[in-house]
Amino acid sequence: MFGVILSSLVCGLVPYLVIRALWCHFYPKRHHLQGKHVLVTGGSSGIGLSVARQVALLGAKVTLVARNVERLQKAKEEVESACTKLEGDSSSRVQIFSVDLAGRRENIDTAIKEAEASQGPVYMLVNCAGFSRAQVFEDIPQSLVKELIDVNLMGSFTVTQEVVRGMKQRGEGGVVVFTSSQGGLVGLYGFTAYSAAKGAVVKLAEALHMELKPHGITVTVCYPPDTQTPGFEEENKTKPVETRLISEAAGLFTSDQVAKKLVDDALQGNFISTVGFEGFMLTTLCAGMGPVTDSLSLLSQMFLTGLFRLISAFYLWSFSNIVRREHEKKITAGSRTKAE
Secondary structure (H helix, E strand, O other): OHHHHHHHHHHHHHHHHHHHHHHHHHOOOOOOOOOOEEEEEOOOOHHHHHHHHHHHHOOOEEEEEEOOHHHHHHHHHHHHHHOOOOOOOHHHOEEEEEOOOOOOHHHHHHHHHHHHHHHOOEEEEEEOOOOOOOOOHHHOOHHHHHHHHHHHHHHHHHHHHHHHHHHHHHOOOEEEEEEOOHHHOOOOOOOHHHHHHHHHHHHHHHHHHHHHHHHOEEEEEEEOOOEEOHHHHHHOOOOOHHHHHHHHHHOOEEHHHHHHHHHHHHHHOOOEEEOHHHHHHHHHHOOOOOOOOOHHHHHHHHHHHHHHHHHHHHHHHHHHHHHHHHHHHHHHHHHHHHHO
């Protein structure tokens, strides 16, 4: 009897101790933003603007970076309005800089230096600047491929390089966030160039995480699904029918939903941030040798990968059927045109 009791205790205690050890090791101290400087690229609209509102409500001083001055000014007013209940002058909490992140390096570096001169050193950088275009592979012009890479990848690379340099010199830690996409994890019809750019962002973040961890600087990658933003509306103007039908499988989220999760995960030090079941399934399946920053994600990857791979096969089968059906429609339409 004693042996049975002892075995039961051991069987229950060992998993508990393992999970507790993982929790303590991969659950770092939460970052706080009160009085700290947060710089958001792509902050004039969409997810970037929603992130700016979220961090402002947490007491942060905010710098918005984007190209369009008119939209930046409107965004500044929105963020100031969101934090009117906070103590102090809300207008002094928010500043804007008009910069083309795909442009000259000197302009970007100057903007960051000026932003830090007035609001203090950047403690949290959120790279939200980016855009998407979906086209059939052979129809994508070289100029568009270059622009997708310059804005989505090189823009984030350049800003982060300048901000991280200061973070490491100060030795006070910090937070870096990259915005990839679920299209950066799975290649879909019409997204050959976009997926390549956003997939590169993921690998940039993984490598940088390893470099910055000893300095107390955490890295988070956000994988948004289709999100109701001005950029999404623009993307839909040229999106192939196949791409639209496939994308609808993951549903449509608001920028506030994505931003709230992004900020929470980033402050917790989680490497992965996503919303919705499809996002959870994709990030679990594609974790590979990516950083382990929380025990829940690690356990999910250990025990759910096989099941999710099976489920993903049905998704891929459905996507293939969509592509096949649309292809057959085009052949039929082409035959009718020739007959006429």
